[in-house]
Amino acid sequence: MKNAIKIIASLFLLFAFSATVTMAQKWSAPASAKKKQNPYEASTKNISSGKKIYNINCKSCHGDATMGNMLPLQPVAPSDLGSQAFLMQTDGEIYYKVNKGNGAMPTFEKTLSDEDKWMVITYLRSFDQNKKASKKIAEVINPEVSDVRILLDINKEDKRIIANLSGLTKKGDRVALQGIELSVKVKRNFGYLDISGDDAYTNEKGEVSVQFPKDLPADREGHVNLLVKVTDDAYYGEVIVDRIASLGIPTNPVNPLDERAMWGTRANAPIWIILSYVGGVICIWGVIFLVLFQLIQLPKLAKNKE
Amino acid sequence: MKEETSNNSRRKFLKSVGITVSAAGVVSGFSLLGAAKAAAQEPGETVNLLTQDGQLVQVDKNQLRPTVTGPLTELQKRGREGIAGKSFVMVIDLSKCRNARKCMVACQNHHQLRPDQHHINVLQMQDAEHTAPYFMPKPCQHCDNPPCTKVCPVDATFKRQDGIVLIDNERCIGCRFCIAACPYSARIFQWTEPKDAEKYKNLTYNIEANVPQKKGTVSKCLFSADRLRENKLPSCVSSCPNGVYYFGDQNEDAVTNGTTHETVRFSKLIEENAGYTLMPELGTKPRVYYLPPKNRAFKFNGDLLNEENLH
Numbered sequence: 001m002k003n004a005i006k007i008i009a010s011l012f013l014l015f016a017f018s019a020t021v022t023m024a025q026k027w028s029a030p031a032s033a034k035k036k037q038n039p040y041e042a043s044t045k046n047i048s049s050g051k052k053i054y055n056i057n058c059k060s061c062h063g064d065a066t067m068g069n070m071l072p073l074q075p076v077a078p079s080d081l082g083s084q085a086f087l088m089q090t091d092g093e094i095y096y097k098v099n100k101g102n103g104a105m106p107t108f109e110k111t112l113s114d115e116d117k118w119m120v121i122t123y124l125r126s127f128d129q130n131k132k133a134s135k136k137i138a139e140v141i142n143p144e145v146s147d148v149r150i151l152l153d154i155n156k157e158d159k160r161i162i163a164n165l166s167g168l169t170k171k172g173d174r175v176a177l178q179g180i181e182l183s184v185k186v187k188r189n190f191g192y193l194d195i196s197g198d199d200a201y202t203n204e205k206g207e208v209s210v211q212f213p214k215d216l217p218a219d220r221e222g223h224v225n226l227l228v229k230v231t232d233d234a235y236y237g238e239v240i241v242d243r244i245a246s247l248g249i250p251t252n253p254v255n256p257l258d259e260r261a262m263w264g265t266r267a268n269a270p271i272w273i274i275l276s277y278v279g280g281v282i283c284i285w286g287v288i289f290l291v292l293f294q295l296i297q298l299p300k301l302a303k304n305k306e
Numbered sequence: 307m308k309e310e311t312s313n314n315s316r317r318k319f320l321k322s323v324g325i326t327v328s329a330a331g332v333v334s335g336f337s338l339l340g341a342a343k344a345a346a347q348e349p350g351e352t353v354n355l356l357t358q359d360g361q362l363v364q365v366d367k368n369q370l371r372p373t374v375t376g377p378l379t380e381l382q383k384r385g386r387e388g389i390a391g392k393s394f395v396m397v398i399d400l401s402k403c404r405n406a407r408k409c410m411v412a413c414q415n416h417h418q419l420r421p422d423q424h425h426i427n428v429l430q431m432q433d434a435e436h437t438a439p440y441f442m443p444k445p446c447q448h449c450d451n452p453p454c455t456k457v458c459p460v461d462a463t464f465k466r467q468d469g470i471v472l473i474d475n476e477r478c479i480g481c482r483f484c485i486a487a488c489p490y491s492a493r494i495f496q497w498t499e500p501k502d503a504e505k506y507k508n509l510t511y512n513i514e515a516n517v518p519q520k521k522g523t524v525s526k527c528l529f530s531a532d533r534l535r536e537n538k539l540p541s542c543v544s545s546c547p548n549g550v551y552y553f554g555d556q557n558e559d560a561v562t563n564g565t566t567h568e569t570v571r572f573s574k575l576i577e578e579n580a581g582y583t584l585m586p587e588l589g590t591k592p593r594v595y596y597l598p599p600k601n602r603a604f605k606f607n608g609d610l611l612n613e614e615n616l617h
Contacts, residue, residue: 265464
């Protein structure tokens, strides 16, 4: 009897589970949406900007593409967007789903621009093993290098940061690496402010020149923590250089408690309030004591008259 | 004759005063330094003590002194001073809010509040008959000219140097003047025994989180001041699934989104999106800025009975 109940219960669970799974798979786009084509080419530039947008908007739930480290949500976990099962869909189908959202998946119709969405799709498509044609087309072919380094040259006068990316070839020559995107960031309290702009790709000299914002506040001495890295770790692993530079505007933090104000506590009350309050108390008690004193004096005065 | 009696009475009075004062002195002396004094009478004797880093040491009893400050006052001192050089601001993007209410849940977990108590509340708004309804999260505005601290008769609620308005539940007498003074209805009163009071009764009071909550006192949003000390974003900001909140330091002119962790310029964000503050006509100078609910990601037709609107 007990076994029968167990079997029935497990069958029921199995059924419920498979039901949710099929529900998840049922989400399909209309035929017209499937036909939509990605107007952007699968260039290195587009793929890396797609990766940026992916990391900001999708990664928190879906995890890294192909890594399978998505949030374990119930009843349906977000799918791995780099998996081949997902990339079976057409570009138009993915575009439709990103726009509409479904259940826990929010809509990105208004929150992402069309270009951004296509960039993300371009990025995801770069994981597709069946579509050889749309695989990364490297715009510039760099020689195979090791010991990749970023050298920073900071011009304090016009606040320019010039980063030079180079690597060591097998022959032992240091060569510039071209067409690689760099991120130039400034450390802030809760994260890094990206100041690299739209076009931070290294030129034929391996250089990226970034204008530091002229109005960005820094600490008392004007020091900021700069961090320059190769945006995409897939090329050469993590290549990071950080530097403290005095590029920002020196700012003295204002302490609101330095000023006496009505909203301050007792110790910070305005002088005129303290004076008028203490004055008032002294006056009122003074009058009371004067009256009491006179009352005590009354019998004495009466005696003196007698 | 008359003189004598008056002299007598004065002497008696002085005598009694003297006795009381000396008795009080003796009593307080014993209670304050009782241990140390008793130890001082037996020189050369040592005691075993465990230091903070876990070493057992022997100390001469004569060297023992009672501690003057406990952990509570240390936390309160730190909490009153605030974090130097910071000026915290929050930006709430109304176009992204879809009433997920994850901020409220995270806040209630952090500050040990019941589901019906709100440090932050998501309101359903409709400004006029023909305007579009929208959702509006509303925490304490942490005003730069706070009306609440002006009316506190016991210095329990105060503003710190980093701009955060806090309340000390150990000082609060529960008069609720601050609740009456706040134009944003940001404060709540603990009418009954707080949630999990039994569970947390031995916890040291933390002024930067208002925990454990105290019955008969006022509680309010604190921008998660205890998390800010560890450079973490406030609970509500980091729990939002829709990228509604930005939080940061105005001195650095940067705010970070709690969902995407993207850092942007505070001044640009406000300027480009026509950011505003609530009830600016009152001159309270709020530290919470709102971005208008334009181009909303999630539609809300104002009909709360419709389940589609309750995400």
